[in-house]
């Protein structure tokens with residue numbers, strides 16, 4: 311029940327709907343339990359007692375009760391469904407907004423397909439229990455209690471004899487629940503894996519096809535699918551084993567009832583009508599208890615789903631806006647890294663080691679170094695995507711944590727090697743970071759990013775809808791849209807992370823021009839592998855295995871023996887030898 315307690319805030323606000331559903335349930339159950347009583351009266355008084363004048367009133371009462379039961383069932387069903395639907399609406403929203411707040415470190419380990427299945431199948435599993443299972447459980451408890459009460463009223467000894475096998479039935483149901491819950495957890499988990507497989511395959515379809523790995527992917531999917539099937543078969547086996555046992559124990563009760571009940575009727579201690587009523591009442595107990603297996607099944611599924619939802623909802627949020635954080639329209643752009651060290655996980659090497667750097671507002675800083683030297687880590691720390699393990703980072707003299715995340719991230723714009731474009735209009739993609747931008751501002755940004763001309767050549771111009779991940783545009787065009795997006799955001803600090811490495815030389819020239827435009831008046835960090843991209847920077851820092859091994863302008867670094875000179879020589883070898891010839 312712990313899971314349901316923890317998720318209470320989502321369904322408890324709708325307790326009135328739940329109460330209506332339960333109230334209607336009670337009405338229907340009272341009527342259900344009264345049927346055997348009417349039956350008993352009909353047999354004992356009308357049929358065997360000869361009081362024929364009671365036939366019509368009894369029939370009318372029966373019809374009246376059926377009408378009331380029909381209306382109550384309708385209202386109860388509606389209220390129960392509304393209860394589930396409204397509760398999971400809030401739950402789904404909370405999960406989604408939690409996913410927005412979770413830090414990058416969470417996504418480093420998460421699998422998209424698995425997250426998707428939590429947000430869909432698990433939420434649905436939980437809803438089904440709220441809509442149906444809760445009420446069903448209450449129905450069982452109520453029906454069993456009231457039926458036993460009426461049975462006791464008719465005959466205490468027959469009640470005891472009839473219910474002799476019930477404890478065994480309850481034990482069987484409890485054992486069933488114990489086995490079926492882990493089995494359902496297995497199903498949910500393997501469904502998540504199956505989804506991950508599909509999602510990765512679709513996202514990476516280019517790589518799959520270009521490397522002809524379709525059959526490998528198919529086999530991998532078959533494995534996951536097989537695992538999912540096996541998990542389902544395991545549950546079916548449990549179900550198949552326990553259901554006949556539960557049915558058998560239920561039927562034993564009926565044998566006891568007719569054995570001992572028949573004896574009482576023969577001795578005239580019990581009327582025939584009472585025995586018939588008893589039989590109906592006993593079935594009101596046996597079938598719900600046997601059905602308890604199904605309801606427990608539902609309960610187990612929803613508990614397994616609830617656990618998986620709680621894993622998201624309770625995931626820690628180490629990076630968030632503190633109380634009274636600074637919210638400013640714009641920053642100056644002075645950046646200070648004070649003895650910053652970053653280690654992603656304890657088992658990893660440090661990604662950045664004791665880095666100190668002061669950048670005055672509006673300066674261009676080039677960051678160069680081999681793959682894995684810590685360049686991206688530097689900029690990710692600047693945006694507080696991760697917290698440094700040691701040291702402090704300040705912007706305009708204040709630690710990053712003093713700013714609201716909104717202010718901080720609005721003030722830092724990114725143009726990445728491959729920027730993500732959403733499947734919406736070009737206009738919406740450019741203004742993504744500042745949705746309130748006017749069309750004029752969007753067009754102005756696109757013009758400065760050298761993107762306006764090609765956008766205007768598209769049939770619908772700025773209203774052209776892009777495919778997923780910007781499908782339909784060339785690499786260079788996508789990149790210029792990304793630059794226009796950064797311009798539209800108008801950030802104080804700009805990070806260009808290998809922004810031109812994915813395009814050819816001609817396109818690079820176009821993009822370089824656009825970038826020059828974007829950099830004007832902003833503190834800029836240019837991450838690059840190529841010296842040509844950073845040589846005009848005001849300052850260049852050279853990273854090697856997380857350490858800053860050199861710092862200076864291009865002119866001051868070239869004469870120094872070291873990594874920068876080596877990179878320069880490798881990249882300019884052909885030109886240098888041509889000059890020397």
Ligand SMILES: Nc1ncnc2c1ncn2[C@@H]1O[C@H](COP(=O)(O)OP(=O)(O)OP(=O)(O)O)[C@@H](O)[C@H]1O
Nearest residue numbers: 418654655658661680681682683684685686687688
């Ligand atoms: N999210 C992460 N979790 C764990 N380790 C990481 C993570 N991101 C980067 N690293 C590790 O930190 C080190 C620095 O990586 P980083 O991406 O900053 O290098 P880089 O210089 O930007 O490399 P590249 O030029 O290839 O982009 C590498 O050893 C990398 O494996």
